[in-house]
Amino acid sequence: MKTIAVTDPDDPRIEHFRDVQERDIVGRGGFIAEGKVVIDHLLASPRFAATSLLVARSRIAGVQERFAEFPQLGQQIPVYVAEQAVMDRIAGFAIHRGVLAHGQRLSEQAPLELGDGPILVAAGISNHDNMGSLFRNAAAFGVSAVLLDDTSCDPLYRKALRVSVGTVLSVPFFRAGNVRDIFDILSNAGFQCVALSPGGTVHLDEWQPADRVAVFFGSEGQGLPQYLLQSIDTLTIAMAPGLDSLNVSAAASITLHHIYTSKRP
């Protein structure tokens, strides 16, 4: 492993890791992954690459273990090592996990690959916690791709990545225009499109998904556009009286689990 000691928080070589929280807000090249599990997904990903790591001295052994599975990467990726206090000063806050990686997409123009489904469509999902949870659920239940409309937030944002436990780097995702564009793409590709909606007409537990199925999830405030809800089957999850809706990631857990178990032999 190619380790480089860093003692000066102003060292220009660790520029990527400077003021990490600020950068979440103002935008940046690439993305920041935190923690060992997330970095595992990054090292294993065919679509993303780590450009460098910043590691607290006390965590080197753990990172070395990670690289053991990817010996070639260990030769290529510089691993900057700093005392915890220096690391915290660089990042601008206390990095409890002690491991940060800077990553980049290998190709900005990856062609759309839908796989055999199920497909999860995220429309207007602006909360990074929800985005991260959607990916974790997608990975758990074998989703082959996530399609994001142009108003959804970036899954590569640090917090979304962390909540996803790195699955943002393993489940393929694509920006695919607005909701209508996405609906056209999926119906042309022969997917059964359904939407989750509190006012849906079909009870989820009575619904049998097709082999190739795509499920649209909207934001909790706005929900999905009316024209979509009028064009496709809408599913609802039975709930006790008194609450009007589930959190979007809870709705996704239940729906994707239903699809997964319906298809299980």
Added chain:
Amino acid sequence: MKTIAVTDPDDPRIEHFRDVQERDIVGRGGFIAEGKVVIDHLLASPRFAATSLLVARSRIAGVQERFAEFPQLGQQIPVYVAEQAVMDRIAGFAIHRGVLAHGQRLSEQAPLELGDGPILVAAGISNHDNMGSLFRNAAAFGVSAVLLDDTSCDPLYRKALRVSVGTVLSVPFFRAGNVRDIFDILSNAGFQCVALSPGGTVHLDEWQPADRVAVFFGSEGQGLPQYLLQSIDTLTIAMAPGLDSLNVSAAASITLHHIYTSKRP
């Protein structure tokens, strides 16, 4: 509605709302509820009472609407009104929702009431997001009580309350000792006890819950104690290969939905 204008951020009458974030950490009497939906639950709760509100001037109309359903409370509860800038200085951060309430438990020694179930048991849940989500799921699927072991975090913490969309104030919850104490209470009361566990032996979708059922959820790190897993049925949720576990609130969504739909006529 009893409104009182506040112009001085150091006004001693709004002491409850001072440095709200700090207080989350250092402990305080009562709790802080944020946003209109959470405050609705507080006003309607038989177990909690609002002691005062702090409202941005631009949000008075919305709060007045809320009180319309509770005219007596409108006479009793002082509503402090401030300009947004003064409010932000009092609270110590930007209060986007513009409405805060200070609340208190009506009785510190409420006797345990289990209802007819399902019961959700939270063991070692230390993350406030997860705690809030557990309550939202509990409310959605008609849980009659949440039992917390003594290592779980406080559901009345501001963030847990917010994530729960106020359901922490509507679903009864009780601290009931350690996991063994809780298991004893529930089995003595005739509840079927089951636990969710990644290594569980019964597939959730093949499991038929009893009429009175209690489900134990542990933390993602530690999980549930071995003695419990050896004494009761353990359920597992089928997942795609590659991920070892779901987030605890995702597991709860799926499990509680399964119980709810199994009991639906």
